[in-house]
Amino acid sequence: MPKIDLDFKKKLTRVEYADFLTYCYQCGACVGDCPSAKLSPAFNPREIVLRVLLGLAEPLLKKDSIIWQCTTCYTCQEVCPQGVRPIEVITALKNIISAQGMLPDSISASVGIIKDTGRVVLVSDVINKRRTEQGLTELKPVPMDELKKIL
Amino acid sequence: MKYAFFLGCVIPTKYPQFEAVARKSLPKVGVELVDVEGFSCCPEPWNFKSYNIMAWLTIAARNLAIAEEAGLDILTLCSGCFATLAEAHHILEDKPELKDEVNKRLSKIGKKYNGTISAKHVVQVLRDDVGAEQIKKSVTHPLEKIRVGVHYGCHVLKPSETLRVDDPADPRILETIIKPLGAEVIPYAERLSCCTGACQDEEMVFKFRYNKLQSLEEAQVDCITLVCPACFEAFDLGQVMLNRKLEKKFNIPTLYYVQLLGLAQGLKGEEVGITRHKVRSPALLEKLN
DSSP states (O other): OOOOOTTHHHHHHTSTTTTTGGGOOOOOHHHHTOHHHHHOTTOOHHHHHHHHHHTOOGGGSSTTOGGGGOOOOOHHHHHOTTOOOHHHHHHHHHHHHHHTTOOOHHHHHHHHHHHHHSSSSOOOHHHHHHHHHTTOOOOOOOOHHHHHHHO | OEEEEEOOSHHHHHOHHHHHHHHHHSGGGTOEEEOOTTOOOOOOTTHHHHHOHHHHHHHHHHHHHHHHHHTOEEEESOHHHHHHHHHHHHHHHHOHHHHHHHHHHHHTTTOOOOSOOOEEEHHHIIIIIIOHHHHHHTOSSOOTTOEEEEOOOSTTTSSHHHHOSSOTTSOOHHHHHHGGGTOEEOOOTTTTOOOOTTOOOHHHHHHHHHHHHHHHHHTTOSEEEESOHHHHHHHTHHHHHHHHHOSSOOOOOEEEHHHHHHHHTTOOTTTTTGGGSSSOOHHHHHHHO
16 A cells, blocks of 8 residues: 555645645646656656645655656746746655655766865866867856855 | 857757857847856756756756846757756745755855746747747848758657746647748658657667668758757767768758848858868758859
């Protein structure tokens, strides 16, 4: 028997912009134009919202969850007649996965670089050399003391 | 027209040629780029937003606050930076309680975001503030024979409710700013499809990109033109990676919009940096000369 979490829906309705999920009437407009659903039938934004509504989201809350197939193209939000914003539901689920320390390795690494250096790409001497060759100034370090204080 | 130039991370590190050409070509249409110190990653709206929305919003607000202190609107060449900064601005205006919480965090470093500026993508500035006429006046070498396939990408258009740039189902903004350069914009079936940079499934990513490139090849374009470094990587480096898996080989070069602008203003292919790209086309270089 799958585990049913009756409070899960309420938890997500407290997340800003994911809070319209109870308006979903399962029409499937979000599926028709979803680029990921076209290539991977297992990825279905309508079903993701349904699982949240029914308290059956547990299989989505994993490191290798199907939700990482989302391209974050926002088409589902554009086409939804009910203003549900399925993408925001997916992002809320990703934040839950993240809080449980289960982000996929590539994403975790990219987040780590930003938290350590303030940029998503590591600035090296090679990069600064390439910049000066093109008449650009070297990149200065980001004030990390400020970033650490506000996070 | 004076803007705080928000470089972001990917362009100044991996593709400084786009920054270099923007610094040469935008002043020619009356856009003054001001370098403001202290910006960090926007932060990018895919992985970092997946990690923690509040952290994402707070860092974005710090960047907005820095531009606000300088009294300038933000101009960025990157759709990711644009999506983050414009969306964060919108959220902070839409949800006062979140603005209070974010400003409480910013007060620890003596900063505050009041919401008095806006963040714009370079394409918006070119369409709305510069205008097609002014772009055309700066053109000395019209790109008459060049057949361009435009790739919009997602984050310059969607969510349209927040970004309000163009109709994502039938956008025209890129065509509007490419036509004054003299190039021909070629319609193709996959014009609005996503670069899939954020999808974590490699097989799916290859299929997406194959479909897009196939569609561009059928339309016989000389190049793809786009306005996002993540999309650029998807079709430049991404095309090389895809070709390794295929028997057939695609050879469709990708040009950033500002590179097209620079070329039309008389800069040479080497000066706008297209010789630094992974996918090069002798046929395109010949057409340009």
